[in-house]
Amino acid sequence: MGVEKESPTSSLGRDSIYRASLKLLRHIKNAGVFRCPEDDRPLDYAQIYPDDELTTEVMNSLIRCRYHKEGCRWVDKLQNLQAHLDQCPYDSIQCPNSCTRMLSRLSLDDHLEFSCPRRMVVCEFCNQQFPGDLFEKQHAGNCPYEVTWCENKCGAKLERRFLANHMRNECHKRTVQCPYCNRDFVQETLQTHQYQCPRFPVACPNRCDPTKIPREEVEVHIQALCPSATVSCTFKEAGCKHKCPRFNMDKHLDNNMKGHLQLMCDLVAKQQTQITQLCNALYSITHVTDGTFVWKISNYKQKFLESVYKNAELVSEPFYTSRYGYKMAASLFLNGNGAGEGKYISVYIKILPGEYDNILEWPFALPITFSLFDQCVEFDFRANISESFVPDPTWKHFQKPRKDTDRDALGFGYPKFVSHEILKTRDYIKDDSIIIKVKVDNNKFISP
Incomplete structure (x- = not known):
């Protein structure tokens, strides 16, 4: 009668028995306790002995790698398991850089190259070496020799160490303050703004004074202050049609006092008549x-x-x-x-x-x-x-x-x-x- 060959899956049970036997022998030798580790029954040490035939049978059993669920397809005899685990790509090993990470051999290369905090990284811009964690936390994105775009989106591209000075003094899209009205503008529009800035100093159109006047105050200056502006007599509403520069108006008023008084009397009489008419009209309406x-x-x-x-x-x-x-x-x-x-x-x-x-x-x-x-x-x-x-x-x-x-x-x-x-x-x-x-x-x- 022939013997049915065991499958790799059933051989896992033999592997368990073998490991239990080894565990029992170590337990006995180390602890001196003569009880079965499986059912806790007392054992006679004199009756315990290695079974070479069973050992050979177990060690020749076909098994799969313990990482078969992770994707390892290795199937071989039990006695070759340890040799396989020493080089299995799915077996967990400690990072050689002593970063405390346990990872499979399959991901070791990526870990050492990209994620190990203790790997040495050379900056592509300044060519200096940095530990991986220091590079990622401090140096990456802050290297003074890295070429970057201007944050104002002016189109300039320069090393980071020159960026601050560029944005502060050179960039044509930097924000600057108008020295006259103190409002903020993009630098390239500042000159256009000054043609309309209400506080930009301009000369009086009458050239009354070398001192310049803010643009928004020119009209008030001409109407109320400018000594060279031509103004009408203050008795214009009373009928005086005289016009002269403001600085000469006082002289006109002094020389025409009686005439102005007569004009005012005539105006008062005219207004009194109008008031009477309006009162009568208002009385009729109300x-x-x-x-x-x-x-x-x-x-x-x-x-x-x-x-x-x-x-x-x-x-x-x-x-x-x-x-x-x-x-x-x-x-x-x-x-x-x-x-x-x-x-x-x-x-x-x-x-x-x-x-x-x-x-x-x-x-x-x-x-x-x-x-x-x-x-x-x-x-x-x-x-x-x-x-x-x-x-x-x-x-x-x-x-x-x-x-x-x-x-x-x-x-x-x-x-x-x-x-x-x-x-x-x-x-x-x-x-x-x-x-x-x-x-x-x-x-x-x-x-x-």
Whole structure:
């Protein structure tokens, strides 16, 4: 019967047995312990002896390299294993430069050439030798003899040791400061900037002084300071047309004092006429000209006390019934007047002399309504108080007023318009104010 040849894979079990036997022998010899290392059973040392046949069989077994998973394809007898490991490219060995790294023979050359911190590296620029770690951390990228590009991207290429001086003093793209306005510019644009620099010193166009002036101050200098600039007389607006150099203006003013005074008097008279016209126009624009005048009396408490102690009358601003209508004003006694004194608010209307009285129909006959507003927040719940009347043409209050009419004369109205008790019942007084409206009915007014 033949013997089946063992495969390299099954021979690994023999290798394990052989190593266990060697381990047991060393264990016995060194430690003197007579127990099996596999099952810890007691052994009789007299019965232990080398088995040469088993040893030969084991040593002739085919095995694979222990680094077969890493890629080693070596397969041979066990007895040749150590010789293979001594030169196996996958076996780990210590770096010969004593850098503490353990690495395979396969990667040793790359390690020694490129990554070993204790390798010696020669700089290609200065030809000096450096340990690998020192070269990588300090010298690489800092060699003064390395040729490099200018960091300002000006296109220059020079050794690093000359780079700082180039960028500071030679590079046309270096940043420099304008000596006049202190702003930063690229050196090649500085000259162009100086043609526009607001602080660049330039000569006065009138050549008044050899001292140069910043460009941005030239206009102010000519307009306000330059003694050689031609200027108009300070009384130009009054009508003086004289022009002369600024340094000669004082002499002109001294010699023409009376003429300038007359010009100013004429100007003042002209302006006074214009002011009067503008005031009249403004009055016409800003005053009521539709017959509805709303009058808000603020600081009610203070004015009421004044009315109590002084019987003070409050008179509204004048207003017109229409654009070319009657002129009138409302008056008010907060503590009452006549029959209403002390208990009521009295309200009256006064017909005043107007600009168009000569073309209006007299006596005044348009209906007038006085209203006291309820200032309640809810609009639908407001209860305004109103009183209306139609003027009696026989009453003197509604005749054509004369310019010498006494403005303090009492008009026509209601001495008992609203009692003080009713004022307290609702929001007739709010925020220390009351609001009264005077409404003139223009439906029957015939426009002149």
